[in-house]
Amino acid sequence: MSLTAALKGFVVVLCWFAAAQSDEGWNVRYNTKTEICVNKGSTVIIWSSYDYPAEINNVSTTVDKRFWFIETEGEPVDLREDPEYKDRVRNRRYEKKCRLEISEVRESDSGVYKFRLITNHENRSFTGEPGVRLTVEELQVQVISRSDQQEDSDLQLKCFYKCDPGGLYRYAWFINGEETRSSQTLTYRHRTSSTDRISCALRYYGMHPSPEVYAPQTASVSLTPPGEILEGSSVTLTCSIDANPAANFTWFKENKDSLKSEEPTFTISNFTAEDGGLYICVAQNQLGQQNSTVQVWVGSGSVGLVAAWSIRAVLLTLMFLAVLFLKVFRRRSSEEPSVIRSQDEDAQEPEGLERDGLTSGRPAEDQVEIQHATVTFTQRQEDPLYSTIDPVKAKRRRDSHEDKEDVVIQ
The missing domain is CATH 2.60.40.10 (Immunoglobulins)
Incomplete structure (x- = not known):
C-alpha cells in the first residue's frame, strides 16, 4: 500500500x-x-x-x-x-x-x-x-537510538502522537513514500541508508502522515564576498543544508583542531594571510551527517593599499581633466577675432584707400575686403588716438575669368 x-x-x-x-x-x-x-x-x-x-x-x-x-x-x-x-x-x-x-x-x-x-x-x-x-x-517521528554500520545505520524509531498517549492505535510506516509492513506499532526498527526518508501515519484512517525525517542532504558552502579575500577585509562563510530534524553545524579549518564556529554562518574579521586555507562545515542530526568544504584564497595587496591607490588614481584623473580644460579654453580664445568697428568708419570709406585707388572705378564684386584695426580712446576725448593703417602687398591670383586682388589691412 x-x-x-x-x-x-x-x-x-x-x-x-x-x-x-x-x-x-x-x-x-x-x-x-x-x-x-x-x-x-x-x-x-x-x-x-x-x-x-x-x-x-x-x-x-x-x-x-x-x-x-x-x-x-x-x-x-x-x-x-x-x-x-x-x-x-x-x-x-x-x-x-x-x-x-x-x-x-x-x-x-x-x-x-x-x-x-x-x-x-x-x-x-x-x-x-x-x-x-x-x-x-501532528504526528512526529522520533529517533530512539542509532548505531552506525559500514554503509548504513540501524535505527529505532517511534511515531509520537499526543492524542494517543497509551499507544492504542495501529500505525503504518513509510520508507521513501512506500509503506513497509514490517511493523504496525508506534515503534519501528529499520536498517536505513543516508538517503532514506521515513514517516508514519495512523493505519486505516488515511490521516496525513508525519513529516519525513532524514539525514542531512545536499550541503553547500558559499563565500561573501566571493573570490579572493584581501588582507584587512572581512569574509562570511555560510553553510546550507537540507535536513529533518534540523542539523547542528560545526566549522573547522584544515589541519587545525580548534573549533571555529557552531553556527550556520561564520565570519572572519580583519582577514590575514594566515586565515587563508580550506574550511570544513560539518552538518549533523540524529540520522547522520554530511561535510562540505570551501577554499578561501588570499588576494594580492591589502585593503589599505587598494584604498591608497584608489585615491591617487582619482587625483591624477582630476589633474588631467583640469589641464585638458585649460588647453581647450585657450584654443577657443585664440580662434575668436577681436574686431570692433566704429560707426564713423562704417559710414564712410577710408580716404587713404580712395587716394590709392583701391575703391574707385571697380565693380562691387572687385571691391577690396577691408579689416579695420581696433580704435581706443583715452579719457580725454579731445585727443583721439588712431591706430596706424598700413596696407600690405596684395596677393594676386588668377582664375579663368579675371584677376582679383585681396587686400589685407593690418
Whole structure:
C-alpha cells in the first residue's frame, strides 16, 4: 500500500452528550465529548441538538439564524463567514439538529467550538455551553537510538502522537513514500541508508502522515564576498543544508583542531594571510551527517593599499581633466577675432584707400575686403588716438575669368 493510497481522508465522529439547558426552555446538547483530539489534516464532525420555547409573551418563536463559532474575545462570528475556514466548513441541519464538519483541520483550528441560536425576540439568543474543545496535533517521528554500520545505520524509531498517549492505535510506516509492513506499532526498527526518508501515519484512517525525517542532504558552502579575500577585509562563510530534524553545524579549518564556529554562518574579521586555507562545515542530526568544504584564497595587496591607490588614481584623473580644460579654453580664445568697428568708419570709406585707388572705378564684386584695426580712446576725448593703417602687398591670383586682388589691412 502506497502513501498516496493511504491519504483518502479521515473523519472523526465522537458521540457523547453534553447539554446546556435553561429554565425557560432553551436547550443545546452536544452529542460529542467536550474535549476531542485529532490529527492534523483529518476531518472533524461535531453534532448538536437544540430546543427553544414555542412562544414568549404570547409571541411565537422563530429561529432567524443558527450557526457555529469558535470562542474568541470578540463577538461570535459564523465559521462560514470566517476567511480562516473558507471552503473547509459545512453546516447541515436536520429538524432541531445541526452538524458541524471541518475538513483538513490545522493546528490553528484548536479551540472551543459552540453552537448559537438567534430568534425573532429582542435580545433573545442562546449559546450552548460549555462547548467542545478541539485539539489538533501532528504526528512526529522520533529517533530512539542509532548505531552506525559500514554503509548504513540501524535505527529505532517511534511515531509520537499526543492524542494517543497509551499507544492504542495501529500505525503504518513509510520508507521513501512506500509503506513497509514490517511493523504496525508506534515503534519501528529499520536498517536505513543516508538517503532514506521515513514517516508514519495512523493505519486505516488515511490521516496525513508525519513529516519525513532524514539525514542531512545536499550541503553547500558559499563565500561573501566571493573570490579572493584581501588582507584587512572581512569574509562570511555560510553553510546550507537540507535536513529533518534540523542539523547542528560545526566549522573547522584544515589541519587545525580548534573549533571555529557552531553556527550556520561564520565570519572572519580583519582577514590575514594566515586565515587563508580550506574550511570544513560539518552538518549533523540524529540520522547522520554530511561535510562540505570551501577554499578561501588570499588576494594580492591589502585593503589599505587598494584604498591608497584608489585615491591617487582619482587625483591624477582630476589633474588631467583640469589641464585638458585649460588647453581647450585657450584654443577657443585664440580662434575668436577681436574686431570692433566704429560707426564713423562704417559710414564712410577710408580716404587713404580712395587716394590709392583701391575703391574707385571697380565693380562691387572687385571691391577690396577691408579689416579695420581696433580704435581706443583715452579719457580725454579731445585727443583721439588712431591706430596706424598700413596696407600690405596684395596677393594676386588668377582664375579663368579675371584677376582679383585681396587686400589685407593690418
